[in-house]
Structures are given as structure tokens and as C-alpha cells.
Amino acid sequence: MTHLVQAIALGLLIGGVYALMASGLTLIFGVMRIINIAQGAFLILVAMLTWWLWHETGIDPILLSVVTTPLMFGFGWVAYRLLLSRIRGSSASMSVLLTFGFALVIEGVLNITAGNKFKSATPSYFEESFRVGAISLPKAQVFGFLAAMAVLAALYFVLTRTWTGRAIRAATQNPSGAALVGVGATGTAALAFAIGSATTGVGGSILSVLYPFFPASHYDWISRLLGIVVLGGMGSLPGALVGAGILGLAETLTATYGSLNWSTLVFYIVIMVVLLIRPQGLFGAKLREDTV
Amino acid sequence: MLSLKGVVAGYGGGSVLQGVDLECAPQTITCIVGPNGAGKSTVLRVISGLLKPSSGEISMNGETIGDRSPDEILRKGITQVPQSHALFPAMSVRENVLMGGYLIRKNRALLRERLDMVLERVPIVATRAGDNAGNLSGGQRRMVEIARCLMLDPKLILLDEPSLGLDPRSLAGVAGLINELNQAGTTVLLVEQNVRLGLGLATHGVVMEGGKVRLTGTASAVKDDPEIASLYLGGASGSAPGGPSSAGPKTEAAGV
Ligand SMILES: Nc1ncnc2c1ncn2[C@@H]1O[C@H](COP(=O)(O)OP(=O)(O)O)[C@@H](O)[C@H]1O
Numbered sequence: 001m002t003h004l005v006q007a008i009a010l011g012l013l014i015g016g017v018y019a020l021m022a023s024g025l026t027l028i029f030g031v032m033r034i035i036n037i038a039q040g041a042f043l044i045l046v047a048m049l050t051w052w053l054w055h056e057t058g059i060d061p062i063l064l065s066v067v068t069t070p071l072m073f074g075f076g077w078v079a080y081r082l083l084l085s086r087i088r089g090s091s092a093s094m095s096v097l098l099t100f101g102f103a104l105v106i107e108g109v110l111n112i113t114a115g116n117k118f119k120s121a122t123p124s125y126f127e128e129s130f131r132v133g134a135i136s137l138p139k140a141q142v143f144g145f146l147a148a149m150a151v152l153a154a155l156y157f158v159l160t161r162t163w164t165g166r167a168i169r170a171a172t173q174n175p176s177g178a179a180l181v182g183v184g185a186t187g188t189a190a191l192a193f194a195i196g197s198a199t200t201g202v203g204g205s206i207l208s209v210l211y212p213f214f215p216a217s218h219y220d221w222i223s224r225l226l227g228i229v230v231l232g233g234m235g236s237l238p239g240a241l242v243g244a245g246i247l248g249l250a251e252t253l254t255a256t257y258g259s260l261n262w263s264t265l266v267f268y269i270v271i272m273v274v275l276l277i278r279p280q281g282l283f284g285a286k287l288r289e290d291t292v
Numbered sequence: 293m294l295s296l297k298g299v300v301a302g303y304g305g306g307s308v309l310q311g312v313d314l315e316c317a318p319q320t321i322t323c324i325v326g327p328n329g330a331g332k333s334t335v336l337r338v339i340s341g342l343l344k345p346s347s348g349e350i351s352m353n354g355e356t357i358g359d360r361s362p363d364e365i366l367r368k369g370i371t372q373v374p375q376s377h378a379l380f381p382a383m384s385v386r387e388n389v390l391m392g393g394y395l396i397r398k399n400r401a402l403l404r405e406r407l408d409m410v411l412e413r414v415p416i417v418a419t420r421a422g423d424n425a426g427n428l429s430g431g432q433r434r435m436v437e438i439a440r441c442l443m444l445d446p447k448l449i450l451l452d453e454p455s456l457g458l459d460p461r462s463l464a465g466v467a468g469l470i471n472e473l474n475q476a477g478t479t480v481l482l483v484e485q486n487v488r489l490g491l492g493l494a495t496h497g498v499v500m501e502g503g504k505v506r507l508t509g510t511a512s513a514v515k516d517d518p519e520i521a522s523l524y525l526g527g528a529s530g531s532a533p534g535g536p537s538s539a540g541p542k543t544e545a546a547g548v
């Protein structure tokens with residue numbers, strides 16, 4: 001019983017962090033129909049930067065997201081203007097090619113500048129845990145979860161309470177309808193891409209503490225994030241949250257009752273089963289079947 | 293007020309509009325009729341800037357707007373309600389209407405004022421404020437779409453088939469609203485399949501076919517044109533106005 005509670009609590013903590021990482025990917029897809037394969041590379045880029053800043057200054061890695069988030073916002077905005085805006089109107093597969101290339105470039109740059117070695121930021125609380133009754137929750141995991149929830153709440157606020165957010169949702173739900181009220185497609189897309197990239201600021205900082213990484217780790221991360229987003233429904237934020245929770249739970253439950261080796265496999269089996277029943281994912285809308 | 297001269301436009305493969313001339317005088321209601329595929333919706337799309345004309349001139353109050361972006365054209369006081377899919381289905385009715393004021397979002401007082409004006413004119417915006425637009429009926433959606441385009445207090449409203457899919461009661465509501473707006477000084481350019489309704493509402497009529505304007509005149513002159521009467525009004529009596537039987541044969545003739 002304690003094992004079960006422990007596994008579920010840990011699974012939800014991990015799921016919260018996955019949710020943050022996947023939110024940017026699904027947001028970008030929702031607005032622009034761009035599948036940003038470089039999202040994993042953005043995470044590793046931030047993790048590397050965080051690691052280096054932590055190493056040089058000793059400032060807490062998760063706190064460093066205060067620096068990396070605006071940096072990634074700007075990075076995303078520029079990347080959209082210079083790179084992704086050029087493929088506007090092309091198919092989603094074109095975006096896969098372009099952003100995959102982008103990911104390779106980032107990986108190459110990191111290989112040269114940071115070296116092809118595993119890194120991990122280890123702040124003082126790295127090996128400590130909070131004890132709640134019989135279960136213990138690693139402090140890093142808890143802090144990561146809290147940071148992720150704070151960012152998701154902020155994202156929710158921006159999307160529902162600000163004009164920028166309204167414009168982004170409008171463009172997601174009905175691009176031509178958005179154009180009719182004066183929401184510029186390019187400006188909105190650039191903002192959505194920038195916000196989607198900014199989520200990797202916090203996500204990457206958390207990653208640097210919770211998971212050892214090296215430049216090529218982005219393959220691993222993007223496949224996980226794509227899995228989450230496909231499971232939840234491409235473009236759906238609630239879908240990303242639920243998909244991330246399922247991945248977190250699948251990993252910890254399998255690791256507790258089966259073996260660590262099986263934990264990722266179980267998640268992909270869940271995805272396949274769900275997609276057989278609901279090809280559009282848990283929360284995904286069937287393409288353009290709405291009547292408005 | 294609005295003037296199109298020799299407008300040519302298309303969607304990539306060939307020209308859909310092949311030299312369209314059109315005038316809308318201030319405070320009139322002009323109704324474009326014509327078979328399916330004649331290019332009626334395309335005319336509205338080039339005016340609102342969603343589609344760029346490849347040649348020809350479009351001007352509003354003497355100012356060229358053919359090369360402007362959709363938001364610049366909105367700022368000139370031209371708003372459009374398209375044939376379908378105008379609203380944001382997962383947003384509330386209130387938020388949909390508020391989005392109509394996206395361009396004046398920085399001026400909160402004005403936004404508030406316009407919202408109050410719209411709430412008064414189109415009561416459904418108040419009664420269904422919290423419901424998602426995707427859950428409304430066709431008639432309610434039309435009202436919200438029109439309400440949304442009032443947020444910019446437009447000088448010219450473009451309406452694409454406002455009667456599409458509406459039951460008689462909603463139809464009367466929409467027609468009443470169009471009349472009210474016009475009486476308040478707004479110029480209206482609408483496209484209608486329901487020729488009786490459209491020309492009945494309008495002061496001026498325009499008949500389009502095969503990407504060209506075939507006939508213009510006052511609404512009653514167009515309605516009484518013997519050819520138009522037999523083509524679109526189904527003769528003296530009997531078949532449904534604008535129904536498939538009356539529009540059918542012309543569609544092929546107009547094939548673009
Ligand atoms: N988005 C589009 N892409 C390509 N062709 C289009 C598009 N929209 C309309 N057309 C074509 O343009 C012609 C005129 O269409 P439209 O203006 O919608 O006609 P109407 O509104 O008079 O029925 C039709 O032949 C139609 O197939």
C-alpha cells in the first residue's frame with residue numbers, strides 16, 4: 001500500500017514536470033500546426049546553460065529559470081521570425097523537417113561548446129527528501145513540480161485573461177475568423193512560438209536537476225513529449241496535462257511493480273491502445289468537424 | 293463610398309473574378325445575387341483583404357484599399373461576416389463579441405461603451421453570454437457574428453449569405469437587425485442565395501455570373517428584370533426562391 005501511494009505521488013510529481021515540458025509543444029502545434037521537433041533540443045540547451053550558470057555562480061538551478069525563461073522567449077521569437085515564418089502555409093511535415101534540422105544544429109553547437117558528456121546540476125538539497133508519513137518525496141522532485149505548476153498557472157492566466165492569450169486561442173480555434181477581427185497571423189504565431197519556447201526555460205532548468213543529460217538527450221525527450229501530446233490530442237493543453245500525468249504514473253508504477261526497463265514501454269503501449277480507440281487522442285478535436 | 297473597378301482575383305489556379313465593377317453608395321443596402329460559384333463570396337473576400345486582387349482597384353471613400361492587410365481594412369471601418377465558420381467555437385459568446393473589438397483593445401472605455409451598445413442591440417449576447425459559441429444554434433450564431441462585427445462601429449458591413457441555414461424566425465430576426473443597422477447609418481453589402489429576401493431587404497441589386505457583374509440597378513429593377521425573375525425567382529410562383537432547382541442550370545453555365 002505504501003508502495004502504491006509512493007509510486008502514485010511520485011508519478012504525479014513527475015507528470016507535472018512533463019506537463020510543463022509538453023505544454024509548449026502542444027501550444028505551438030495548436031496555433032501554427034508546427035510540430036516543433038526542436039522542443040527537446042531547446043530543453044537540453046536550457047539545461048546546459050542552467051548547469052553552467054549554476055556551476056559558475058552556485059545559484060539554485062531551478063531559480064535560474066528566472067533568467068532562462070525570458071531568454072528562451074526571445075530565442076523563440078527570433079527563431080520564428082528568421083526561420084519558421086518562412087514555411088508558413090506549408091504542411092506540418094515541412095515543419096518536422098525544418099525543426100529537426102534546427103535540433104541537429106543545436107545539438108552540434110552544444111557538442112562543440114559543452115562537450116559530449118553527461119551533466120547534472122546537484123544543488124544542496126539534491127539528495128534530501130520530504131517525509132510525509134511513510135512516503136518520501138525527493139525535494140528536487142517537489143520543487144520541480146511546484147515550479148512547473150506555477151508556470152502552467154501563469155500560462156493559463158495569460159491564455160484566458162489577456163488579449164495576447166485571447167488572440168492565440170482565437171487563432172488556434174479559427175485562423176480565418178481571427179484574421180477577420182484583425183488578429184495578425186504572423187504576430188500571433190511569433191508570440192505563441194515565443195511563449196511555447198519560454199516554457200522550456202523552466203522545463204530545462206528543472207531537467208538539469210532531475211535528469212542527467214548530454215547534447216543528444218534531446219531525442220529521448222522529444223519522443224516522450226510527442227508521445228504525451230499525441231496521447232492527449234495534438235494542440236490540446238488539457239490533453240497535454242492528462243497525457244503527462246499518465247506518462248508519469250506509467251513510469252513510476254511500472255518501475256515499482258515491474259522493472260525500470262519496462263517503464264517507458266508501458267507508456268507507448270498505452271498510447272497505441274488509446275489511438276486505436278480514439279485516433280485524435282484523448283482531448284483532440286477531429287479535424288474541422290466543428291460547425292462554427 | 294465603396295468602389296471596385298476591374299477587380300481580378302483568384303486562388304492560385306486561374307482568375308475567379310474577371311474584372312468586377314461595383315459601387316456602394318453611403319447608407320444603402322446592396323445585395324449581390326447569382327448562382328453558386330459565381331464569385332460572390334470572393335468579392336467580399338477581396339474587399340475585406342482576406343484575398344489580394346491581382347489587378348483592378350478597390351477604394352473606400354476615395355482611398356485605395358486593395359493592397360491593405362485585413363486589419364488595416366478593419367480600421368477603415370469595413371467588417372465582414374463570412375458565409376460560415378466565423379466564430380471561435382470554444383470561447384464564450386461574450387468573449388467572441390469582445391474579440392470583435394481586438395483592434396480597440398487598448399482603449400478600455402471605448403471597448404466598454406461598444407460592448408454595452410452591442411448588448412443592447414443584440415440581446416442574445418447578454419442572455420447567452422457565458423455559453424460557448426460552439427453550442428449555439430445556427431440563427432443564434434449569425435446574431436453573434438453580426439454582433440461581433442459591430443464592435444468596431446463599422447461604416448460598411450459585408451454579410452455573406454446571412455440567411456444560410458436559418459429557420460424563418462431567426463431569418464426575420466437577422467433581417468430586422470440588418471434593417472436597424474442600416475437605419476442607424478451603416479452601409480451594407482450582402483450576398484444572398486435567398487433572392488426574394490435579399491432583394492426585398494436591399495435598396496440596390498447586383499447580379500453576378502461567372503466572375504463578372506451582369507446587371508446592376510435598384511433592387512426593384514433587378515427583381516423585376518424578366519430574365520432574373522425567371523432564373524432566380526422561379527418564375528411567377530411555385531419553386532422555392534434561390535433553391536437548387538432554380539440556381540442549378542445557371543451554375544453549369546457559369547462554371548469557372
Ligand atoms: N479557398 C478557395 N480556394 C480555391 N478556389 C476557391 C476557394 N474559394 C472559392 N473558390 C472557387 O472560386 C469560385 C467562386 O467561389 P465563391 O466566391 O465562393 O462563389 P459564390 O460565393 O458565388 O458561391 C468557385 O469556383 C470556387 O470553387
Ligand SMILES: [Mg+2]
Pocket residue numbers: 332333334375452
Ligand atoms: Mg459564397
